[in-house]
Amino acid sequence: MKELSLNILDIAQNSVKAGASLIEILLTETPETLTIRIVDNGCGMTAAQVESVMDPFFTTRTTRSVGLGVPLLKLAAEQTGGSVEIVSSAQAEDHGTAVTALFNKNHIDFTPLGDIISTVTALIQGAPGIDWQFVHSRGGDAVTLDTRELRAVLGDVPMDQYDVMQWIGEYLREGYAALPACE
Amino acid sequence: MKSLAELAAIREKMKDKVILREGSGEIRVVVGMATCGIAAGARPVLNAFVEGVNKEGLAEKVTVSQTGCIGVCQFEPVVEVFEADKEKVTYIKMTPEKAAEVIEKHLKGGKVIADYTITKALA
Numbered sequence: 001m002k003e004l005s006l007n008i009l010d011i012a013q014n015s016v017k018a019g020a021s022l023i024e025i026l027l028t029e030t031p032e033t034l035t036i037r038i039v040d041n042g043c044g045m046t047a048a049q050v051e052s053v054m055d056p057f058f059t060t061r062t063t064r065s066v067g068l069g070v071p072l073l074k075l076a077a078e079q080t081g082g083s084v085e086i087v088s089s090a091q092a093e094d095h096g097t098a099v100t101a102l103f104n105k106n107h108i109d110f111t112p113l114g115d116i117i118s119t120v121t122a123l124i125q126g127a128p129g130i131d132w133q134f135v136h137s138r139g140g141d142a143v144t145l146d147t148r149e150l151r152a153v154l155g156d157v158p159m160d161q162y163d164v165m166q167w168i169g170e171y172l173r174e175g176y177a178a179l180p181a182c183e
Numbered sequence: 184m185k186s187l188a189e190l191a192a193i194r195e196k197m198k199d200k201v202i203l204r205e206g207s208g209e210i211r212v213v214v215g216m217a218t219c220g221i222a223a224g225a226r227p228v229l230n231a232f233v234e235g236v237n238k239e240g241l242a243e244k245v246t247v248s249q250t251g252c253i254g255v256c257q258f259e260p261v262v263e264v265f266e267a268d269k270e271k272v273t274y275i276k277m278t279p280e281k282a283a284e285v286i287e288k289h290l291k292g293g294k295v296i297a298d299y300t301i302t303k304a305l306a
Binding site: 118154 | 184185187189190191193194196197216217218219221222226227229230233237242247248249251
């Protein structure tokens with residue numbers, strides 16, 4: 001993947017497929033590190049499944065037998081000296097999955113984040129019925145988007161309505177313009 | 184600054200339109216957005232279709248959606264076009280530029296661009 005935002009787009013699709021009603025995408029930057037967390041309340045995985053998603057030859061898909069999503073994220077993190085951790089629960093009461101990837105930003109093999117706004121809008125366009133919370137914090141400030149707040153205003157208007165998608169893109173662009181650059 | 188008030192205005196504007204849109208969508212454009220598609224460049228292709236369809240005023244007629252792996256990863260980004268009573272058209276190795284052409288010639292003009300289809304690649 002040429003951008004980490006593409007890994008995020010890919011990994012978050014797993015949360016959609018897990019039947020989540022809320023998916024959080026949380027990016028936290030320090031001068032040295034970037035932490036990406038993708039947290040969902042989907043069906044979750046058993047301990048054995050968590051073990052196997054790290055393996056490129058495990059997938060739930062039936063069209064072919066190789067699943068590269070998590071291994072590619074792991075590769076991108078580990079090549080910067082970082083790591084990927086997955087915590088998941090498939091219990092009826094408290095289910096969901098949290099994928100946490102840690103990157104060393106100053107490592108020569110750090111993949112740039114890229115067009116994260118396109119990733120957020122593509123995710124919302126693809127699954128407009130579920131709720132998305134996006135937080136990117138850096139230098140004591142943050143860009144945030146919570147579709148639950150938008151939904152409260154929009155009522156029945158679907159989130160993937162073009163005017164709404166444009167508003168979201170514009171809103172995020174303004175947020176990033178106001179966010180302090182890397183310290 | 185973007186405000187929630189603008190969203191309220193969109194809601195007001197959409198009040199009657201939303202009902203209209205349901206039951207339409209004679210043409211479905213489906214973009215493959217699994218790991219293979221994303222890595223090959225499906226995200227800008229999806230954007231090009233979403234934007235192009237709306238800018239060309241085709242939103243009443245065309246819906247753009249996403250799907251997982253279609254099974255022909257070597258041809259990604261793959262885009263399928265479904266139309267009632269017509270055979271499915273599978274476009275391969277798509278780019279935003281090709282997407283603009285598909286919107287213009289196929290979605291608007293009703294003419295399949297054979298050169299970009301999987302049928303052509305396998306012939």
